[in-house]
Every structure is written in structure tokens, then in C-alpha cells.
Amino acid sequence: LQVLANTLSIMRENIESRENDLVYQSQHDNLTGLYNRLAAKQQLSLLLSKMHGSLVMIDIKNFRHLNNIIGFANADDLLVLFASRLESLSPTAQLISRLDGDSFLLLFQPSIPLEKLDNYLRQLTNPFSIQGSKISVNVRVGIVDLSSDYDCNDIDTLIRHAEIALNQARVESLGIATYQQGEDERYLRELMIIRDLPIALAQGQLHLVFQPKVNIQSNHCHGAETLIRWQHPELGFIPPDEFIRLAENSGNISMISDWVLNTTIKQLAQWQLQGISLTVAINLSAHDLTNPQLPLDIEQLLISNHLPINALSIEVTEGAVMKDAQTVIAVLQQFRNIGLAIAIDDFGTGHSSLAYLKLLPVNEVKIDRSFIKDIHTDATDLMIVDSSIRLIKGLNLSVVAEGVESVEGINILRGLNCDIIQGYVYSKPLKADDFIVWFQQFNQSNIQTLSKDTPH
Numbered sequence: 190l191q192v193l194a195n196t197l198s199i200m201r202e203n204i205e206s207r208e209n210d211l212v213y214q215s216q217h218d219n220l221t222g223l224y225n226r227l228a229a230k231q232q233l234s235l236l237l238s239k240m241h242g243s244l245v246m247i248d249i250k251n252f253r254h255l256n257n258i259i260g261f262a263n264a265d266d267l268l269v270l271f272a273s274r275l276e277s278l279s280p281t282a283q284l285i286s287r288l289d290g291d292s293f294l295l296l297f298q299p300s301i302p303l304e305k306l307d308n309y310l311r312q313l314t315n316p317f318s319i320q321g322s323k324i325s326v327n328v329r330v331g332i333v334d335l336s337s338d339y340d341c342n343d344i345d346t347l348i349r350h351a352e353i354a355l356n357q358a359r360v361e362s363l364g365i366a367t368y369q370q371g372e373d374e375r376y377l378r379e380l381m382i383i384r385d386l387p388i389a390l391a392q393g394q395l396h397l398v399f400q401p402k403v404n405i406q407s408n409h410c411h412g413a414e415t416l417i418r419w420q421h422p423e424l425g426f427i428p429p430d431e432f433i434r435l436a437e438n439s440g441n442i443s444m445i446s447d448w449v450l451n452t453t454i455k456q457l458a459q460w461q462l463q464g465i466s467l468t469v470a471i472n473l474s475a476h477d478l479t480n481p482q483l484p485l486d487i488e489q490l491l492i493s494n495h496l497p498i499n500a501l502s503i504e505v506t507e508g509a510v511m512k513d514a515q516t517v518i519a520v521l522q523q524f525r526n527i528g529l530a531i532a533i534d535d536f537g538t539g540h541s542s543l544a545y546l547k548l549l550p551v552n553e554v555k556i557d558r559s560f561i562k563d564i565h566t567d568a569t570d571l572m573i574v575d576s577s578i579r580l581i582k583g584l585n586l587s588v589v590a591e592g593v594e595s596v597e598g599i600n601i602l603r604g605l606n607c608d609i610i611q612g613y614v615y616s617k618p619l620k621a622d623d624f625i626v627w628f629q630q631f632n633q634s635n636i637q638t639l640s641k642d643t644p645h
């Protein structure tokens with residue numbers, strides 16, 4: 190009996206210890222021994238109703254890159270050292286956990302003052318010694334301030350708020366960012382836009398509008414800029430700047446550019462059948478301009494639709510050129526070689542406008558609306574526009590003024606020798622059919638005025 194009792198007791202202890210091991214393993218990260226994501230969420234759930242202080246999410250900047258440079262084994266060692274430094278530096282933290290990869294979550298109650306956190310991060314990022322080498326790391330930090338006006342009652346949302354703050358720190362290259370009320374709505378909206386864009390393109394939720402470009406010296410309209418519009422079934426009208434920026438950041442911009450290009454060509458082919466010829470400008474993004482195949486594809490598309498090369502032109506911002514100037518200039522040169530006209534968009538909003546302009550193979554410069562809109566009341570804007578026009582014309586390029594809203598503006602710009610105006614004063618961007626009505630009427634009435642003015 191004694192033997193049996195001993196055996197049973199040993200078995201019980203073994204089971205208990207195995208259970209403890211399993212519980213430990215399920216709650217701790219194998220590598221660093223810190224709490225894992227699951228345990229962090231459990232701990233936070235227990236505290237949720239009376240949580241205060243600050244939730245701090247930390248990630249190591251460019252960790253993936255570091256991984257590639259020093260190798261996985263060394264990167265693991267680095268994470269272990271980093272984790273133990275986190276523990277030794279934050280004796281007051283209620284929770285220290287590793288969510289995944291290089292992302293750590295800490296809870297400080299009461300909250301940690303910003304200068305203390307600064308100091309803490311400085312010590313945390315002192316170089317680590319790995320295999321005899323000193324390895325430096327930088328961190329980014331997202332904070333949720335759990336003060337009384339912060340309201341959140343589920344853990345997933347809470348963690349997402351910390352991630353949003355961290356992301357803010359990342360995109361604005363700040364070291365530290367704090368979650369602001371309302372950012373969640375924006376984040377969810379942005380996710381929805383990114384998610385829905387491919388479906389929207391496939392389902393025909395997007396359409397193009399055309400805004401006339403009028404030559405103010407000859408009073409004739411030769412073409413238009415095409416602009417994209419999206420009416421989302423739930424979100425309603427989404428401004429193009431918003432979803433274009435998101436598509437650029439999420440790597441989806443070529444999907445839009447392809448759609449715009451194909452839709453514009455189809456429209457041009459249809460107009461050509463009706464005997465209408467004009468030049469339509471499309472907007473291309475930085476990413477499009479690193480594709481050396483694009484100029485040839487566009488040329489092919491024009492040829493196969495029996496359109497002349499000058500049926501299309503392109504607009505690019507200076508910022509897009511600067512992202513990878515060498516590659517982009519080579520692609521622009523190819524566009525130029527096949528005979529497509531190129532305009533620099535939003536001129537004046539970049540940094541090195543003047544120096545670069547002479548290097549770029551462009552035909553036209555569009556002065557940004559911000560300089561044009563108050564030209565009739567603001568003497569400084571007038572002077573800037575005047576000298577910009579002189580400079581651009583000095584380089585033998587044609588000048589477009591964007592965003593002219595008044596007749597006064599037309600007269601001033603004509604006096605300054607500006608070539609083309611695009612603005613509400615002539616027309617807002619219009620759907621294809623409305624645009625053609627406007628286009629034919631405008632050019633017709635100008636021919637009439639011209640013939641009236643011509644002496645017999």
C-alpha cells in the first residue's frame with residue numbers, strides 16, 4: 190500500500206508539474222520568457238474595468254533589416270537581451286509582454302511621465318553586445334493614455350489603439366506618438382477604403398470627369414485633364430486625394446492608373462469616332478514612373494486604338510520625380526521619345542523646383558492652385574506667379590495656371606503671358622458627355638466671336 194501511495198503521489202506531482210509547464214508555455218514567449226500576446230490580453234482583461242496609467246507599445250525600428258544583416262540566431266540573442274533589459278528597466282510596469290516579432294507591450298500604472306519615458310528609452314537603446322560587436326537599435330513607441338476621458342471596453346480595440354499610435358510614430362518618423370481620440374474611426378475608414386478599392390474598380394463604382402484646359406491667348410480649348418471620382422456605397426463620395434494617397438501607400442496605385450489609362454483611351458476612341466480630337470492628360474504617380482515598360486505599353490495602347498500620340502499627355506508631380514530621380518527621369522525621357530507631352534503638376538509646392546526643372550524632359554508646368562487662387566488680391570502671390578511664368582517661359586515650356594475661379598484672374602494671367610488656364614472660372618470637372626457639350630459650345634462661340642471681331 191505504501192508503495193502504491195508513493196507511486197500515486199509521484200504521478201500526481203508529475204502531472205501537476207506538467208500542467209504547470211503547459212500553462213507556463215501557453216502564457217510565455219519561448220524565446221524571451223516574457224508574457225505572450227494571449228497572456229497579455231488575459232492580464233489586461235482582468236484590469237480593464239479599473240485600468241489607468243499608460244499602455245506603451247514598443248517596436249524595434251527596421252528589425253527585419255537587422256535580422257538580415259546580423260542573421261537570425263544573433264537577432265534572437267538581441268531580442269533576449271532586449272527583453273531582459275525591458276524587465277530590469279521597468280520595475281514599476283504592471284505588465285511586460287512580447288506580442289510578436291519585435292513588438293512589446295507594457296502597462297504602467299500610474300502612467301509614466303514623458304521625460305521619464307524618454308530617459309527609459311535612451312537606456313533601453315544603449316548598444317547591445319552581440320558576439321563581441323556593438324549593435325545599436327532604435328525604437329518606436331505608441332502610447333495609449335488611459336486617463337479618465339479615455340473610453341474603451343474591449344481589449345482588441347485597446348491594443349489596436351496602441352498599434353495606431355505606433356503606426357503614427359512610424360509614418361511621421363517620430364520616436365513617440367500618443368493615440369488621439371477619433372484616430373480609430375479614421376483608421377477603420379482607411380482600412381475599408383484600401384480593402385474596397387479593387388472591388389470598386391471591378392464593379393464600376395469609379396468614373397472619370399474631365400476639366401477643360403483653355404488656352405487664354407487664343408481663347409481655345411484643346412483638351413482636358415481627367416480626374417477620378419469614387420462614390421462608395423457606404424462612405425459616399427471619397428475625395429480622390431484621400432484614396433489615391435492610400436492606394437500609393439498600400440501598393441495599389443498601379444491598379445488605379447491602369448484603370449484610368451484604359452478608361453481614358455476607351456473614351457478618346459469613342460470621341461474620335463464622333464470626329465472630336467483633343468488631348469487628355471492623365472495623372473501618374475511615383476510608382477508608375479519607375480516602370481520602364483509603361484511608356485511602351487501606352488504607345489501600344491494608343492496605336493491599337495488608332496489614336497494619335499498627342500491624344501494623351503501625362504502629369505507628374507515634382508515630388509514623384511524626386512522619389513527616385515534617376516529612374517523616373519529615364520522613364521520620362523522614354524515618354525518624351527515616343528512623343529507624349531509631359532507636365533509638371535503642383536509646381537511650387539516641392540522643394541527644389543528651379544534647380545530640377547531644367548533637368549526634366551517636360552513640356553508644360555502647372556503652377557499650383559495655392560499661388561493662383563488669391564492672385565487678384567495678394568501682391569506677393571502675384572509676384573511669385575509673375576516670376577514663375579517668366580522663368581518657365583525662359584525654359585521654353587508652356588505654363589498652365591490651375592484653380593482660377595474669377596474672370597479677373599483670367600485677365601491678370603493673360604497680362605502675365607500665361608498660356609493655359611484650368612479652373613472653375615471655365616468649368617468644374619465634368620462627366621464625359623457634359624464635357625463634350627461644354628467643349629463644343631466653348632470652341633464654337635469663340636469662333637463666332639473671333640469672326641465677328643475680324644474686320645471684313
Ligand code: C2E
Nearest residue numbers: 416417429430433449472473474592593594611612613614
Ligand atoms: P490635381 O492633379 O492637382 O488636380 C487638380 C485638382 O484641382 C482637382 O481636384 C480639381 O477638381 C481641382 N480644381 C480645379 N480647378 C479648381 C478651382 O478653380 N478651384 C478649386 N477649388 N479646385 C479646382 P480633385 O479632382 O479633387 O483631385 C485632387 C487630386 O487628386 C488631384 O490633384 C490629383 O493629385 C489626384 N487625382 C485625381 N484624379 C487622379 C487620377 O486619376 N490619378 C492620380 N494618380 N491622381 C488623381
Ligand code: CA
Nearest residue numbers: 414472504534
Ligand atoms: Ca494633375
Ligand code: CA
Nearest residue numbers: 534535555591
Ligand atoms: Ca495640380
